[in-house]
Amino acid sequence: MTPMRTERLILRNWEERDRALFHRINSDELVMEFFPFRRTRAESDAFMDRLAGRIAEVGYGFAAAEIVETGETIGFIGVLDNTPVPGAAKADLEIGWRLAPEYWGMGYVTEVAGKWLEFAFNDLDRSHVWSFAVAVNRRSTAVMDRLGMERVPERDFDHPKVPDTHPHLQHHVVYRLMRENWRGPNASKSRT
Numbered sequence: 137m138t139p140m141r142t143e144r145l146i147l148r149n150w151e152e153r154d155r156a157l158f159h160r161i162n163s164d165e166l167v168m169e170f171f172p173f174r175r176t177r178a179e180s181d182a183f184m185d186r187l188a189g190r191i192a193e194v195g196y197g198f199a200a201a202e203i204v205e206t207g208e209t210i211g212f213i214g215v216l217d218n219t220p221v222p223g224a225a226k227a228d229l230e231i232g233w234r235l236a237p238e239y240w241g242m243g244y245v246t247e248v249a250g251k252w253l254e255f256a257f258n259d260l261d262r263s264h265v266w267s268f269a270v271a272v273n274r275r276s277t278a279v280m281d282r283l284g285m286e287r288v289p290e291r292d293f294d295h296p297k298v299p300d301t302h303p304h305l306q307h308h309v310v311y312r313l314m315r316e317n318w319r320g321p322n323a324s325k326s327r328t
């Protein structure tokens with residue numbers, strides 16, 4: 137992918153130096169509170185390789201976000217196809233995020249997600265982008281709200297990859313942003 141810039145961050149494909157951080161955000165109890173699994177280092181490395189390969193192939197995906205000023209990698213934010221949202225087309229995009237906790241509460245996700253929406257609507261010419269989260273994952277649904285996404289309750293679903301051992305993590309709420317409701321590339325700058 138061609139790296140992208142926002143005011144404070146760079147979006148780029150994964151690099152070898154990201155592996156420790158990537159493992160942390162896939163195994164940390166707080167970060168993974170709404171996921172039924174924690175990845176070992178080997179599983180995390182394999183997941184990073186899959187993401188990186190796909191990003192190299194199609195030019196987008198769950199990409200690394202790096203702070204311009206410090207060079208620190210903080211986690212991933214990106215768009216992916218093949219979303220599990222019921223009734224979505226195979227090519228439909230979902231937008232998703234996962235940061236190490238010390239970078240929460242700084243507006244980084246909303247800032248970078250705004251860039252990805254610009255990419256989806258302007259570069260990829262998409263009509264809409266999906267997002268979803270466990271209903272009680274308010275930090276995540278708050279990002280969707282900040283981005284101006286709308287709830288689409290009729291698409292809410294039980295995630296097929298969440299086992300019956302974790303019933304409280306099965307039900308997901310769905311959000312969507314239609315291009316005509318997108319506030320534009322500078323939307324994330326107005327804090328709400």
Ligand SMILES: CC(C)(COP(=O)(O)OP(=O)(O)OC[C@H]1O[C@@H](n2cnc3c(N)ncnc32)[C@H](O)[C@@H]1OP(=O)(O)O)[C@@H](O)C(=O)NCCC(=O)NCCS
Binds near residue numbers: 170239270275279282
């Ligand atoms: C979900 C997650 C990505 C949200 O991160 P976040 O940092 O809260 O999101 P944002 O970047 O939008 O930051 C917004 C917060 O930064 C604050 N902020 C500080 N400086 C800001 C700035 N310059 N601009 C905008 N917001 C700013 C906002 O007030 C808001 O704080 P609040 O939550 O106290 O109201 C993060 O909690 C996470 O990684 N969770 C674990 C993984 C996960 O659950 N992923 C989603 C699965 S569906």
